[in-house]
Amino acid sequence: MTAMNTVPASLLAAVALAAALPAHANDEAAFAACLQELRGEARTRGLSAATFDAHAAPLAPDMAVVGFLDAQPEFTTAIWDYLAGLVDDERVADGQAMLREWADTLAAVQARYDVDPATVVAVWGVESNYGRNFGRRPLLQSLATLSCFGRRQAFFRDEMFATLKIIEEGHVDPAHLTGSWAGAFGHTQFMPTTYQRLAVDFDGDGRRDLVGSVPDALASTANFLVKAGWQPNQPWGIEARLPAGFDASQAGRRAKRSLAQWQAAGLTRADGGALPGGDTQAGLILPAGPNGPAFLTLRNFDALFSYNAAESYALAIAHLADRLRGAPAGFRTPWPTDDPGLSRADRxxxxxxxxxxxxxxxxxxxxxxxxxxxxxxxxxxxxxxxPDGRAGQRLLQRLRQPD
Known part of the structure; x- marks a missing residue:
């Protein structure tokens, strides 16, 4: 094993170049200097010099990922566009096929973790389209870039070192470690530090492989949800109807009240039926404001939220899981728009x-x-x-017309 304080000549040369350049040095030189700093920190993380030098030292920065920090679709896309593309008839049909194909594995996962198959498969569908879209960016390149540029560098350094540890322990082939710009990878898109804490070897081959093993990925997802507080045999939430003049400032996923209190405040089910009442705690979310669908969210919604910390994301998984169980498309209250979003087939x-x-x-x-x-x-x-560049139903209908 190479000693951690033995620096490759190529890396020393790059650092020397960075030192010789003025303050506005190019990104490559600044990145090389940052890699040298990361190389020193790797030792304190228990990583070998050989691992760092083989997999991190040769990297070049991918500056495009820095711009993605403030442009995540969960926070920048209208909720009706976001859900239209994630929960469409195509994804439901594919999910139902996955439920059949992996029925035995999903039954075994449920027996161990008590998370229902529809929820696990819904996470799979939203995260990677059932393994079809892992993401194309080399994980280490993205994470190393974000460890050196932009905000949240400490967070991404943790993820980078975790990725190197996964490689060093032989769980995933480095050539297959591609993923999202932020470092999520595999069938159900775990961040590397989440992998370290919660990934499981469900197929018994001695590796926790979320890329090459569907059983490992599905079981790891269920394990994640359990650790996040998943409650078996309970719904994620209830679509509700607000009373006239409702004060929307009472809404908020964390502003919990009992269902009995929400009932007393005048809320009903979306179909007009009475809420169940009782002491079960629920928050109220209004993804499109008080004129759109309203949802009383329970503990399982919070578990889904913890997967990606976006209410629109959690709602997509929850709705897809419902549809996989046979629920109809859409919600009883329509979105407050005259130009609904497009399915993937429409796009x-x-x-x-x-x-x-x-x-x-x-x-x-x-x-x-x-x-x-x-x-x-x-x-x-x-x-x-x-010319806002948005594609909705209005644009599709107009494009279908001859000029």
């Missing part, structure tokens, strides 16, 4: 129609990236609309 149609109009947007994949949004803004200008 692919928008892309095909844009291509037919001569726009070079790349692959038809249902992902409304920069090229697609630029083309949308261009056709919006042609239609005399505000």
């Amino acid at each position: 692919r149609e928008v892309q095909r129609l844009l291509i037919e109009r001569g726009h070079d947007i790349g692959e038809v994949d249902g992902l409304l990236g920069t090229n697609t949004r630029r083309a949308i803004a261009e056709v919006q200008r042609q239609f005399g609309w505000e």
Whole structure:
């Protein structure tokens, strides 16, 4: 094993270059200097020099990920657009197929952790589209960049060192460690430190492999939810109806009241039926304000929330799980918009129609990236609309019409 204080010549040269450059040195030089600092810290984290030098020292920064810190879709996308793409008929059908294909594994997971199959599969569907979309960014490159640039560097350093530990212990092939810009990876997109705490070897092969083993990933997800306070045989929440003149300042996931108190405040079920009452504590969330759907959220919603710390995300999983159990699409109270969001099939149609109009947007994949949004803004200008780049039902209907 190489001693931690033996620095590779290539890294020393890069650090020397960084020192010679002025204050506005390029990102590569600043990154090299940061890597040298991280290399020293790795020793205190129990990592070998060989591991760091083999997997971290050769990295180059990916500065694009820094810009994503303040542009997460859970916080920047209208809730009706966010849910329309995540919980559509296609994802429900695929999820029901996964419930059948992995029935034995899911039954074994439920027997051990007491988390129902629909919830586990819903997490899988939202996180990676049932293993189809792990994310394309090399985990270590993203995490090393975020460890050196932007805010929350201490957080991302923890994640980077955890990733190196996963590699060092041989759980996941380094070549398969791609994921989201923030470092989540595998079928159910665990952050590396979450992996260290909660990943389990459910298939018994001696490795906790959330990339190559569906049983490990599904069981690890159930283990996560249990540790987050999951209550078996309880719902995640209740869609509610607010009374006239309701004071929306009473809402908040953490502003818990008993169901009996919410009942006394005039809330009912969304269909007008009475709430169950009792001492069960619930928070009230209004994802689109008081004129949209309202939800009394129970302890299991909080467990889902802890997976990604966004109410829209937790609602997507909860709604998908309900639909996998046979619930109808949508909610009883409609979203307060005259231009609903698009399913992934609708988004692919928008892309095909844009291509037919001569726009070079790349692959038809249902992902409304920069090229697609630029083309949308261009056709919006042609239609005399505000060129905001958003795709909704109104745009789809207009694109279907001949000019």
